[in-house]
Amino acid sequence: MCARKSHNAMAPNHIWSSSMHMAQNVADRKDNFVKTWRPPAGQFSSQWRQNNMWSMSTMQSDLQQRLAYEFDRPSGSEKLLPGRTFIHAHEKKFDDMHDKPTTPAGMNHIIRDRYANGHTQHSSLDPTYAYTLYHREGPNQSLHDHSHQHHGENDHLSARKGKQFYSHSVIDNDFQAQLRNGRPRMDAKARSQLLPRYWPRITDQELQHLSGDSNSVITPLFEKMLSASDAGRIGRLVLPKKCAEAYFPAISQAEGLPLKVQDATGKEWVFQFRFWPNNNSRMYVLEGVTPCIQSMQLQAGDTVTFSRIDPEGKLVMGFRKATNLSAEQDQPTKPANVVPPPPEANSKVSAADSGPSAAVPRPIKVNTEIKISSPVEQATASKIDKGALAQKEGPGTSSSSPGPVKRKATSVGPKIKRFRMDNEESMELKITWEEAQELLRPPPKAPSIVIVDGHEFEEYEEPPILGRRTYFVTDQSGENHQWAQCEDCSKWRKLPVDALLPSKWTCADNKWDPERSSCDSAQEINTEELTEMIPIKPGAAKKSKGTDNIDVSDGLDTLANLAILGEGESLPSQPTTRHPRHRPGCSCIVCIQPPSGKGPKHKQTCTCNVCMTVRRRFRTLMMRREKRQQSEKDVGASRRKEVGQSSEPVPQAGSDAPPTNTTSSPPKTDTNSEGPDDMAVDNKRTSSPIKNQIDLNSQPEREDEHSPKSDATRLRDNPT
DNA sequence: GCTTCGCATGGAA
DNA sequence: GTTCCATGCGAAG
Numbered sequence: 125m126c127a128r129k130s131h132n133a134m135a136p137n138h139i140w141s142s143s144m145h146m147a148q149n150v151a152d153r154k155d156n157f158v159k160t161w162r163p164p165a166g167q168f169s170s171q172w173r174q175n176n177m178w179s180m181s182t183m184q185s186d187l188q189q190r191l192a193y194e195f196d197r198p199s200g201s202e203k204l205l206p207g208r209t210f211i212h213a214h215e216k217k218f219d220d221m222h223d224k225p226t227t228p229a230g231m232n233h234i235i236r237d238r239y240a241n242g243h244t245q246h247s248s249l250d251p252t253y254a255y256t257l258y259h260r261e262g263p264n265q266s267l268h269d270h271s272h273q274h275h276g277e278n279d280h281l282s283a284r285k286g287k288q289f290y291s292h293s294v295i296d297n298d299f300q301a302q303l304r305n306g307r308p309r310m311d312a313k314a315r316s317q318l319l320p321r322y323w324p325r326i327t328d329q330e331l332q333h334l335s336g337d338s339n340s341v342i343t344p345l346f347e348k349m350l351s352a353s354d355a356g357r358i359g360r361l362v363l364p365k366k367c368a369e370a371y372f373p374a375i376s377q378a379e380g381l382p383l384k385v386q387d388a389t390g391k392e393w394v395f396q397f398r399f400w401p402n403n404n405s406r407m408y409v410l411e412g413v414t415p416c417i418q419s420m421q422l423q424a425g426d427t428v429t430f431s432r433i434d435p436e437g438k439l440v441m442g443f444r445k446a447t448n449l450s451a452e453q454d455q456p457t458k459p460a461n462v463v464p465p466p467p468e469a470n471s472k473v474s475a476a477d478s479g480p481s482a483a484v485p486r487p488i489k490v491n492t493e494i495k496i497s498s499p500v501e502q503a504t505a506s507k508i509d510k511g512a513l514a515q516k517e518g519p520g521t522s523s524s525s526p527g528p529v530k531r532k533a534t535s536v537g538p539k540i541k542r543f544r545m546d547n548e549e550s551m552e553l554k555i556t557w558e559e560a561q562e563l564l565r566p567p568p569k570a571p572s573i574v575i576v577d578g579h580e581f582e583e584y585e586e587p588p589i590l591g592r593r594t595y596f597v598t599d600q601s602g603e604n605h606q607w608a609q610c611e612d613c614s615k616w617r618k619l620p621v622d623a624l625l626p627s628k629w630t631c632a633d634n635k636w637d638p639e640r641s642s643c644d645s646a647q648e649i650n651t652e653e654l655t656e657m658i659p660i661k662p663g664a665a666k667k668s669k670g671t672d673n674i675d676v677s678d679g680l681d682t683l684a685n686l687a688i689l690g691e692g693e694s695l696p697s698q699p700t701t702r703h704p705r706h707r708p709g710c711s712c713i714v715c716i717q718p719p720s721g722k723g724p725k726h727k728q729t730c731t732c733n734v735c736m737t738v739r740r741r742f743r744t745l746m747m748r749r750e751k752r753q754q755s756e757k758d759v760g761a762s763r764r765k766e767v768g769q770s771s772e773p774v775p776q777a778g779s780d781a782p783p784t785n786t787t788s789s790p791p792k793t794d795t796n797s798e799g800p801d802d803m804a805v806d807n808k809r810t811s812s813p814i815k816n817q818i819d820l821n822s823q824p825e826r827e828d829e830h831s832p833k834s835d836a837t838r839l840r841d842n843p844t
Numbered sequence: 845g846c847t848t849c850g851c852a853t854g855g856a857a
Numbered sequence: 858g859t860t861c862c863a864t865g866c867g868a869a870g
Binding site: 366 | 859860861862863864
């Protein structure tokens with residue numbers, strides 16, 4: 125359907141794939157290929173929203189990766205060769221082979237550039253080649269980023285002198301490592317099983333620091349975001365099993381063996397590399413990492429990277445601070461992912477921190493996406509630089525780092541999760557993948573038609589762009605059109621279905637309806653009518669005006685409201701959305717609340733998001749409870765009537781109290797007494813120090829599950 | 845009572 | 858259903 129070329133060129137590739145994959149029979153995957161890539165027919169075929177591709181959950185990781193690329197893709201130098209309008213079957217094959225794991229963005233850049241350089245054969249697609257290869261021609265000469273040099277491969281090889289950086293495993297190098305280590309490295313298949321979140325994303329600057337001045341070659345092995353327990357005082361760093369088995373020495377005894385690891389400063393640490401038996405498997409840990417972690421001032425959420433220095437075969441440990449995110453976004457040109465100057469850092473490292481060119485004698489790649497680990501985050505980054513979406517990276521810059529891999533939320537401790545959510549930038553990560561899809565538009569340049577295996581494909585030379593959200597509507601006459609909201613006046617305008625809007629769109633851009641090409645023109649229909657047709661809330665986009673062109677509030681509000689109303693209750697005029705797994709950035713009632721008994725107490729006057737949500741939820745719960753109790757009373761009364769008529773005493777169902785008490789006892793006025801449900805509600809409402817206010821530190825969603833009696837008791841015990 | 849060690853548990857993928 | 862892995866937890870020191 126779209127953007128075939130660039131996707132094929134840059135689609136997720138596996139780090140460890142070998143060229144043998146290329147030899148796989150294309151026909152084996154032909155059917156799937158065709159189904160996936162065939163341009164769908166129909167009136168929306170030009171829209172960048174084909175569900176058969178963009179909504180398939182099985183494609184998600186791939187798509188996320190693609191999205192990440194689409195978002196950060198620079199233009200200009202990274203375009204594919206204009207003249208190249210065909211797709212090698214084996215290239216597509218490769219893409220298919222590796223569309224599950226995601227590709228670090230930096231790798232994408234390299235791969236793209238290799239395309240641009242005419243390396244279109246297997247080597248250009250083979251990540252083992254395609255990753256970064258840097259060389260320094262002399263002490264004061266520039267390091268040449270392969271991705272920006274339009275030289276041939278031979279030029280590079282011949283020019284390689286002095287220090288070399290291999291940002292990913294080079295086959296020969298890996299083979300040598302096998303020989304040195306005396307045990308086979310992970311085979312290609314096993315490598316392909318390595319989860320993308322462990323793929324190393326190391327900038328060239330990090331590599332420089334790790335390498336020091338030696339003539340060494342660095343092979344990044346894997347990385348891991350520190351969990352709370354990793355960074356805690358236990359001193360145990362849980363290692364991803366496959367990484368441990370692939371890159372660390374084989375151990376047969378649980379006690380393991382001591383492992384020397386060098387940090388970025390050259391200091392050597394000795395950890396105990398061992399495992400625990402676990403569910404017929406092993407759980408690998410590095411013990412004794414606390415001093416090292418502390419010396420690096422790492423905490424949960426930060427990332428440690430493991431690399432190998434060859435030819436010594438040393439393990440070297442780097443790190444990346446998670447807290448660089450905000451600073452990085454504030455200063456997008458500052459190189460991120462730079463190893464902070466350790467205590468004994470030399471001037472080189474310090475200089476590196478001061479600017480991209482201070483310590484690096486070449487136009488080093490400035491990676492502003494290094495912290496962006498998910499497509500959503502990528503989207504956020506793009507949002508920050510909304511005006512220059514397509515030109516975010518100027519000439520001479522690119523991302524050497526990879527990137528966008530969706531991190532497992534549980535790899536970050538709860539506190540870190542909340543910290544990340546509190547982070548202003550992270551709070552902007554409020555766009556789901558499905559929402560992002562709706563914002564993608566084909567690039568303006570018309571696609572060329574290519575034929576692959578007898579099937580026609582639209583091939584775009586440029587990536588999709590972020591467009592303004594529109595809503596497609598079929599009116600009563602069967603006519604299709606779409607509605608878009610003006611950036612300036614927030615009026616909704618009806619547009620033809622094939623209209624492609626830029627992310628910033630105003631009435632003045634309404635070339636399809638000259639009568640309504642001005643913000644002064646009235647809206648064609650009133651908002652109420654519009655709301656009936658499309659799932660928008662009046663003024664929703666206005667809310668986001670000034671902060672972002674992407675209107676992402678709908679889905680979020682849906683989630684929040686669903687959380688408030690409880691599962692199974694949908695909202696009128698809003699799409700029914702099941703709550704996804706809780707992830708960093710999730711704004712649901714569960715995620716935004718501090719854990720029980722932890723965190724600062726909220727005052728009754730607090731108007732924070734948590735408190736406001738709790739209040740709303742409390743009110744809803746109370747209303748529901750009162751309704752339920754009222755209905756139960758009614759049922760009970762009617763039953764008693766029936767019982768009275770039949771003169772048979774029947775215990776009241778669902779009540780602990782004797783049946784006679786409910787009607788015969790006078791209303792209790794003692795708020796401390798344990799009364800019926802409605803009294804418990806009253807108790808709850810009045811137990812607060814401030815009249816008619818609720819306990820913002822209580823957890824109504826749990827209270828809802830408890831008996832009213834316990835509610836009253838707990839509120840009495842903890843009136844704050 | 846505190847820390848360390850080893851395993852178990854359960855959520856997430 | 859299986860595997861991975863973050864973390865809880867009890868035993869031992």
